[in-house]
Amino acid sequence: MLSFLIRRLLQTIPTVLAVVMLVFVLFSVVPGSIASTMSDDVDPQVELRLKQQLGLNDPVYARFGKYIAKLATGDFGTSFRTREPVTTMIAKRAWPTLQLIFASMAFAVLLGVPLGFVAALRPGGFVDSAAMFAAVSGLSIAKFWLGLVLMYLFALKLGWLPSFGYGDGGLKYLLLPAVTLGVSPMALLARTTRAAVLEIMTADFVRTARSKGMSETRVVKWHVMRNALVIILTTMGLQFGALMGQAVVVEKLFSWPGIGSLLVDSVLQRDIPAVQGSILVVVLAFLAINLLIDVLYGVIDPRIRYA
Amino acid sequence: MMFRMLAIVAGLGLALAGPAEAQTPRKGGTIRMTAPYGSSFTSLDIHTTQRAQDEIYAKALHRSLYIWNSAEGKPVLELAKEDVVSGGGLVHTFKLRDDAYFHNGRKMTADDIIWSFNRIMDGTKAYPGARFVRIIEGAAAVEKGQAKEISGLKKIDDFTLEMKLTEKVDPGFYFFTALTSIYPADEGAKESFIQHPIGLGPFKLVEHVPGSRIVLERWDRFYKPGKPYADKLIVSIMGEAAARDVAFRNKEIDTSVLGPAQYVAYQADPDLKGTLVEVAEVFTRYMGMNPAFKPFADKRVRQAINYAIDTDLIISKLVKGKAYRATSWLPLTSPAYDKTMKPYPYDPAKAKQLLAEAGYPNGFEFEWTTSQNESWGLPIVSAVIPMLDKVGIKAKVKQVETAVLAEVVRTGDYQAFIYSQQSGPDPLAALKCFHSATPQPACNYMNFKNADFDKILDEAGQADDDAKRTQLLQKANALLYEEAPVWFFNYNKAVMAVQPWLHGIQKNPTELTHQNAEELWVDDTSPAK
Numbered sequence: 001m002l003s004f005l006i007r008r009l010l011q012t013i014p015t016v017l018a019v020v021m022l023v024f025v026l027f028s029v030v031p032g033s034i035a036s037t038m039s040d041d042v043d044p045q046v047e048l049r050l051k052q053q054l055g056l057n058d059p060v061y062a063r064f065g066k067y068i069a070k071l072a073t074g075d076f077g078t079s080f081r082t083r084e085p086v087t088t089m090i091a092k093r094a095w096p097t098l099q100l101i102f103a104s105m106a107f108a109v110l111l112g113v114p115l116g117f118v119a120a121l122r123p124g125g126f127v128d129s130a131a132m133f134a135a136v137s138g139l140s141i142a143k144f145w146l147g148l149v150l151m152y153l154f155a156l157k158l159g160w161l162p163s164f165g166y167g168d169g170g171l172k173y174l175l176l177p178a179v180t181l182g183v184s185p186m187a188l189l190a191r192t193t194r195a196a197v198l199e200i201m202t203a204d205f206v207r208t209a210r211s212k213g214m215s216e217t218r219v220v221k222w223h224v225m226r227n228a229l230v231i232i233l234t235t236m237g238l239q240f241g242a243l244m245g246q247a248v249v250v251e252k253l254f255s256w257p258g259i260g261s262l263l264v265d266s267v268l269q270r271d272i273p274a275v276q277g278s279i280l281v282v283v284l285a286f287l288a289i290n291l292l293i294d295v296l297y298g299v300i301d302p303r304i305r306y307a
Numbered sequence: 308m309m310f311r312m313l314a315i316v317a318g319l320g321l322a323l324a325g326p327a328e329a330q331t332p333r334k335g336g337t338i339r340m341t342a343p344y345g346s347s348f349t350s351l352d353i354h355t356t357q358r359a360q361d362e363i364y365a366k367a368l369h370r371s372l373y374i375w376n377s378a379e380g381k382p383v384l385e386l387a388k389e390d391v392v393s394g395g396g397l398v399h400t401f402k403l404r405d406d407a408y409f410h411n412g413r414k415m416t417a418d419d420i421i422w423s424f425n426r427i428m429d430g431t432k433a434y435p436g437a438r439f440v441r442i443i444e445g446a447a448a449v450e451k452g453q454a455k456e457i458s459g460l461k462k463i464d465d466f467t468l469e470m471k472l473t474e475k476v477d478p479g480f481y482f483f484t485a486l487t488s489i490y491p492a493d494e495g496a497k498e499s500f501i502q503h504p505i506g507l508g509p510f511k512l513v514e515h516v517p518g519s520r521i522v523l524e525r526w527d528r529f530y531k532p533g534k535p536y537a538d539k540l541i542v543s544i545m546g547e548a549a550a551r552d553v554a555f556r557n558k559e560i561d562t563s564v565l566g567p568a569q570y571v572a573y574q575a576d577p578d579l580k581g582t583l584v585e586v587a588e589v590f591t592r593y594m595g596m597n598p599a600f601k602p603f604a605d606k607r608v609r610q611a612i613n614y615a616i617d618t619d620l621i622i623s624k625l626v627k628g629k630a631y632r633a634t635s636w637l638p639l640t641s642p643a644y645d646k647t648m649k650p651y652p653y654d655p656a657k658a659k660q661l662l663a664e665a666g667y668p669n670g671f672e673f674e675w676t677t678s679q680n681e682s683w684g685l686p687i688v689s690a691v692i693p694m695l696d697k698v699g700i701k702a703k704v705k706q707v708e709t710a711v712l713a714e715v716v717r718t719g720d721y722q723a724f725i726y727s728q729q730s731g732p733d734p735l736a737a738l739k740c741f742h743s744a745t746p747q748p749a750c751n752y753m754n755f756k757n758a759d760f761d762k763i764l765d766e767a768g769q770a771d772d773d774a775k776r777t778q779l780l781q782k783a784n785a786l787l788y789e790e791a792p793v794w795f796f797n798y799n800k801a802v803m804a805v806q807p808w809l810h811g812i813q814k815n816p817t818e819l820t821h822q823n824a825e826e827l828w829v830d831d832t833s834p835a836k
Contacts, residue, residue, distance in 0.1 A: 035433050050431060083501055251518065255520070
């Protein structure tokens, strides 16, 4: 297990380096500079000095070398925009994003997995049709629109929840954005679970268990659920990554102070260190979650070995 | 000096200001404003950012030498009690307030103003306020690194400051925005200042949740007796118009800036119609034409563009009436606005005739650079293209981000572009953007050069008589209309919905969201209490 973990951690290094390099090169070639976002009446000499001070006049490879050297010491650089260390900026935004993503995933799992199970246990029935209709709708629905509908319903019409903002970070502020973000993975998990359970139900080991007289409850609990969990976990891992990308829409709509909105603001204002730092953190989080999922495979199904 | 001009502005301002508040302001409560321009606050160091979004909170936290008075329609002294002008209009001696305290309890002195202006001129930082401070003698030398301190600023004593200008202008127009906020000299240099700014404003910082909100609370030692009224001010970042709409209807926010679609919906709703506050802001929306691109070098072609576009139709149908038709560069709320001027009529036949006279009987093709902005970007361009096509002019769209457009405009790397540019409140400064001595990267984006225009404007700058000065500015504005370096599209009509319990909203034409927060108060019907 330990050697597996070390090997997987080492494998992430080239991935991270490739992402860092890609982002760095990309933002070196796109037009627009921090100077033009700061002032529409900047003296050309001042612009030159500003670029010099920020190291923007150096060749790309030299800047990249400096950046990597700093990164190795845990220094993500200083924001062009706020003049704050990028690590501080990200630290302020990381917790709200984590809150949002974990709450969304909890909603998706708690609703999607049972829905998929129930649908698969009575295939073709009313529950199955209703569940799958809900799942297809959940996958097709635009987050922005869904968020507005939820705001309208639960804030304006029913008056149960605030329509926007972070407040004190409490549950009542988290619910609407989390559900908005969680509907799509919930739908996907419901479909995946249903498909996995249906497939496992026809597997030889399930037939054998039934023929040995095992009760249907025990069959589902010990054989179907355990085997389906591997597939569900894989879907969850991929959805974590997708949620990080999709969080920005929800963060913007609900004035939620996360990394997604930090990333978009930084891109628009050509704040390169903040863009690089935000992307790097998202990539690292994605890799960490995938690693965790890989570890969990072994815990759930001992047949999976860390060769 | 400039008395007449200011009187005109005052009249306009009073006309716009609406009926006076009849109720007695209530002490206490929470004001919940919104920052509607999309992204997070750029920085808590307001010297570093020129975005309208940031000045919303900065107006409550900070103070500058002057402040915009919407009721009078002009900048008025704020951190000084008196300005004695001498030296042929170039030397201003300010008697500063001796009752202005920073949020750390220290009294402001002339040293703080000198320190702040020197900071803004730091040539390694590109602070946007430099374009205003540059009017002080010796400021440009500091910016270029040739001097350490601005020579035109002299401390007479702790509460007397002498300022020598390079031009005979009203300094009020230069030092009223938050870009020239006065920081405490001892604290401003510290690194921690950016996270915990200390100002002179009526509210002090309590909390900043980046990307979500700023919370400020009353500064009890604010120098205006009895003000501010409210205990707390919350500014929430709400870039999505639809989300603001729900929050406003749900009474969770007290102000909401409206886009064209919402403007129509709110006007049609009897419950919301009464919440609307409208003002003609000092921004002109236009299509700029590059004279280096051959067809646009000919005045007749530029005029033909103005005749070929049915501007009124676009304003009514596409902008939903949320704009005022532009008649030249200076907007309705400019003190030098000439209300006798009429816009170019929609006349495709005249446009064709002018094109033929200019040697383009079959029209020509050009590339039009635009952002996605709904009020002055791609949707407008898309509507104009078929109109130009009717007279033989083909436009190819080049879509870029707003940040890129800003660079394209400054560098002149375009054939034509569509943009929104500040065209006030100072008419002289607004028209100077077309003076041939103004470099293109400054604000002469169309690289306009016209000796007659320069002469009129120079004369206006030297005029002591306010009436003559206004007359000259109107003459320059009329010449600009004739030369048509741009398609004169519209002046922005800013619309804000304001809850009935929030009082004291000022119709600020420089930017409606920029409110002098100490004037605002909420009555006891506010759900925020």
